[in-house]
Amino acid sequence: MYPTIKLGKINTSKIELIDITKAWLAISLAFALVYSGASLLGGDVVKIFSVNFLLIFLVSLFTAGLGFLLHELAHKFSAQHYGCTAEFRAFDQMLYLAVGLAALVGFIFAAPGAVMISGMVTRKENGIISLAGPLTNYVIALIFYGLNYLVPTLGFIFLTGFTINLWLGLFNLIPFGNFDGIKIFHWSTPLWLGMVVFGLGFMFGI
16 A cells, blocks of 8 residues: 555545656647647648647646546545545556557547546446546536637637547446446446437537
């Protein structure tokens, strides 16, 4: 066990803070590569040396970074609510894959790691813990969408935040492997389907 660090009411550790930081940077870089169009397949990888890429990376740190952080914290707090211990761990191979795919073909594979949970939970509790992450991304997406109308001069930032968080929410609803979607699906298939329809509706209907 790593020594516990208290940040207000949050219990964390040095390794968790390191893993969250590197996952935050990797996911932000992947989204910046995609949004800037800097891919090897497209022959535009030199765009990473531009001022525009730096600006997009900073926007990604805020929009994708915020979505990633709050997604994982939602899992962490939900698990702790049910008496479990929970800490985020990065999957280094997945971080390389996320950045590599973004740089090669301009596709985001957003699975940088997971909150590792220790404790006994029911199927419903496990479903709720899993639901907390994508639901948080949906809420953040809607907030960014509303801010776009309130402060249109910052529309690029807010619409980027809207799209990224909607994508993060939908991506994590994939119903297989270790994704949130499979646990939600096993707990409540109608709720899982409603989440998918809602996300796709906003993604392609707006």
